Amino acid sequence: MTNKPRPGLAIAALSLGTSLNPLNSSMIAVALVVLREDFALDVATVTWVITSFYLASAAGQPLMGRLADRFGPRRLFTVGMALVAVTCALAPFAPNFALVCVARALMAVGTATAYPSAVVMVTELSRLAKLPATRPLGRIQMANTSAAAVGPVVGGLLVSLLGWQALFAVNVPLALLALIVVHRAAPADAGRETGKLSALIRDSDIPGILAxxxxxxxxMMALLNVMPGYRWWLLGAATVIAALFAWRELRFRPPFLDLRLLGRNRPLLLVYLVFVVFSGVYYFAFFGLPQLLQEAGDYDAGLVGLLMFPLAAMSVLVTPVTVRLIERFGVRSVLIAGALILLLSSGGLGALTLSLWPPLVFVLTALMGVPYGVVSTASNQGLYVSARPEERGVAAGIFQTCRYLGAITATVLIGVLYGPGVNQSNWGLMVLVMLGLGTVVLGLAVAWKRKGV
Structure with missing residues (x-):
């Protein structure tokens, strides 16, 4: 006996599941100082708790997109949520920092199943709900936006009251709820192949993923100078492996990262570039600002979380408005407007080189929440209209990888710029980098164009 699909409930559960990845990517921002103290780490080393999550997510998203297209989005979603629940139930007992990073990587793989699965299901769910696809996509994006933005608030409260272990434990009931509801309310994976494990391993392009x-x-090891004296050797090896990766991906079928998809679809490529660079700007603020407030301002994690709350509130308020503006004015116009606001808000953060007065921080984080909601939502809609229906799972996976590439770049540069000390002077250098990247986002937004949108 099969359950009758309930599209509204399914969209809500998919939104919950997709929110776990951005939620966990942002909650950790206010735990970095605590982790440094608990495990006696320096600034560069503690960033691996972030980069392990993003590396696993970056590798997992394109693969999960292809698996959603091949084996069915509902099946993949439930497996991913089960992995999150099990990992997060065990992670609080990790005895050392290395295992904390491993747990974060496994959590990233599990949560990476959610967004591609949701994008693949959107067409059928919007048909059943008799809604344009922009509406369920907007709801999913609003969940992602609000989860990433509210993460420091939730994380600050959990860390200050219960410790960093609570950042894992909170995921267990959320993942189980999303799993159960999607399994019961989403349409069955009709017409999808089951396949064999051996075929799956053969087609997964494991060498490509490893490269x-x-x-x-x-x-990252080269940029963070993990092995003094070998930085240029590490950078050279990274370049060679990256070249071999590109060579293989252009010849392997099906590739882990479909570079040909990017080459033949210019609007989609520009959406990806916008999101990579935008994510770099955003995560400079997202991970750099909490550390500045905690170390230079001597604020505790709970207060830092509250000071980041306006970012969450503005992101949530802006997202549904952005969806309506896109329906009226099109993706490109809204994307350009978001890029302009990004430049304005990034420049405003330069005021924190002069003062860390809490009301000033409150206003500036609220301002930063506006472009986060606008650019994220417009990019998400740009992805949907640029990708062909049969490629949306893979395209959505690559889209999320773009977020992680931007975030990884930001965390590495934060480690470099904060290496001499977490202070307002070095924060000023970050703001200059953010302004430069914001200008690139604006140029790419102007260049993006899709007929009819």
Whole structure:
């Protein structure tokens, strides 16, 4: 006996599941100082708790998109949520920092199933709900936006009251709820192949995945100067492996990262570039600002979380408005407007080099929440209209990888710029980098164009 699909409930549960990845990527921002103290780490080392999550997510998203297209989005979603629940139930008992990073990587793989699965299901769910696809996509994006933005608030409260272990434990009931509801309310995976495990392993392009992760890891080790005296050797090895990765992906079928998809679809490529660079700007603020407030301002994690709350509130308020503006004015116009606001808000953060007065921080984080909601939502809609229906799962996976590439770049540069000290002077250098990247986002937004949108 099969359950009758309930599209509204299914969209809500998919939104919950997709929110777990951005939620966990942002909650950790206010736990970095606590983790440094608990495990006696320096600034560069503690960033691996972030980069392990993003490396696994970056590698997992394109693969999960292809698996959603091949084996069915509902099946993949439930497996991913089960992995999250089990991992997060065990992670609080990790005895050392290395295992904390491993747990974060496994959590990233599980949560990476959610967004591609949701995008693949949107067409059928919107048909059943008799809604344009922009509406369920907007709801899913609003969940992602609000989860990433509210993460420091939730994380700050959990860390200050219960410790960093609570950041894992909170995921267990959320993942189980999303799993159960999607299994009961989403349409069955009709017409999808089941396949064999041996075929899945053969087609998964494991060498490509390893080359992708390896090149990123070596580049980060070089930039963070993990092995003094070998920086240029590490950077050279990263470049060679990246070249071999590109060579293989252009020849392997089906590739882990479909580079040909990017080459033949210019609007989609520009959406990806916008999101990579935008994510770099955003995560400079997202991970750099909490550390500045905690160390230079001597604020505790709970207060830092509250000071980041306006970002969450503005992101949530802006997202549904952005969806309506896109329906009226099109993706490109809204994307350009979001890029302009991004430049304005990034420049405003330069005021924190002069003062860390809490009301000033409150206003500036609220301002930063506006472009986060606008650019994220417009990019998400741009992805949907640029990708062909049969490629949306893979396209959505690559889209999320773009977020992680931007975030990885930001965390590495934060480690470099904060290496001499977490202070307002070095924060000023970050703001200059953010303004430069924001200008690139604006140029790419102007260049993006899709007929009819």
């Amino acid at each position: 992708f992760v390896g090149s990123l890891m070596l580049a």
